[in-house]
Amino acid sequence: MTALLSVRGVSKRFGGMSVLTNAGLDVHAGSVQALIGPNGAGKTTLLNIVSGYLAGDTGNVTFRGRRVDGWSASRRVAAGMARTFQLVQLFGRMTVAENVVCGFHLHERHSLVGAMLRTRHFLAEERRLRRAADDLLDRLGLTSYAETAAALLPFGLQRRLEVARALATQPALLLLDEPCAGLSGPEVQELGDVLRRLAADGMGLLLVEHHMPFVLGLADRVAVLDAGEIIAEGRPADIRTNSRVIEAYLGETAHAPA
């Protein structure tokens, strides 16, 4: 099976510092690929290169069979690649529901004149988007916050809202940058359920995360990045016992992660 996303030979230097060296990984449709590693290993840099927020010095990114190097971030979204951010990038002064409706941006088809005249087409589309947004809010447990300003949400809910907004773009591939940070135990579990269902429905997920029980419970494959290099890749069970990974990241007891 050809991969949904395939990253090959990506290197990146910031000034004199090498952040990524010949990094590569694959994400398959309907599966969760995790990317773990210590702080500063280059995980977010790799995610930024995949999603078009940063250009790699070498290497290439192939998505759905097309080379997307050089594509702008918004063009990659249009091609079916969505992401969330380590530092949430919500529309703070808009309501929770509006944030998600905004996520449907690429699927809106009304004109400025249609909006001014409130044509039947415009009103029907607004209603349809609002219903779709309500569905997503419901899936992520945000329904009761629909009319709250996004900036006023507790941090954990802001992260979930970002996932809802990313899903509104109707992606084939979802990149998640530390979605569990700041989430409580039950919230982590709920998020895991949501993501598992997305993968079961055929979406590919690339997950950067420090929460090891979450990663090992959810991921189909795990790649380990250390000092800019992929030092291991495999099934969670193999990664857990890999001596290089334990040394670089997991520590002595793999079951009690950082």
Added chain:
Amino acid sequence: MTGRRPSEGLAILLLVAAVPLATQSPYHLTVAGLALIFAIVAQGANLVMGVAGQASFAHSAFFGLGAYTTAVLSGRYGLSLVATLPVSLVVCFVVGFLLAYPALRVRGFYLALVTLAVSEIFTSVISQLPGVLGGAEGIVDVPSFGLGGWVAEGRLTKYYVIWIGAVVASVSLERLLASQFGRVARGIRDSEVGATSVGINLTRAKTQVFAVAGVYMGFAGFLYAHFMQYVSPGAFGLNTTILVVSMIVVGGMGDMTGALVGALVLSLLPQWLRDYVGLEPVFFGGLLVLILLVLPEGLVPVVRRTLRSSLGRAPGAPGGCVAV
């Protein structure tokens, strides 16, 4: 979200429609008409600055461009509003589109400087070029609104033409902001990174915002030229931009009802100060400082929140969240 709630702007404009019941003196109607024209400028400027968060200071130039286009076509070439209206709007749309390009490269103070420079270039051009633009004297023989055989004679008729223009501008802008256009504008203000992550093309979004705002400010200029029947460079200088920005700040940055209310307040209040010539700037400056210190959000968001909580509506929804 589809805007089923009643329009605040329309409600305020209906009140303003009753001004002629209180006074029909040509002077008062001129002041009230200008207040409505400035309400349109302030709303257009608020789209760029408050809603989309772009530090543009070229408002007076768009206003003046619309006014001068109309004045030249109508006063110099005798064309009717069938020509002056669309041409003024298209010219301002195109210039807005072009002015968005600096906004793609620079932001904040730098964008403010670039737009100020454009604004100054505009003032220099209209004041230094005699001939068709009239130089420092401007253009003094602009006809009133006319369509077919009909001409708006008298201040009262002209006032209501302006009023209709203000209603069209205010309602259409309110509707635009409740649509994808408004969400994109607020999106690029709140987070450009977030905006690109939902597929918003920043180039397209910014050019669209600048061009549409240009159309509204140009529309106000069109109304101004036919209403005042003269245009001169002094009306479209830096002072005007500062006045418009003050209107937005007083009413509530990012709030369209706020821009409307701010324009009305700052246009009408000075009328009570007419006996104290020279004190106006003191009053203006004082009011601005007071608002910034006491109500930094502006008048309208605070009043709206107070009204809502006293009416017991929207419990638990912290106000000021939906700055439309």
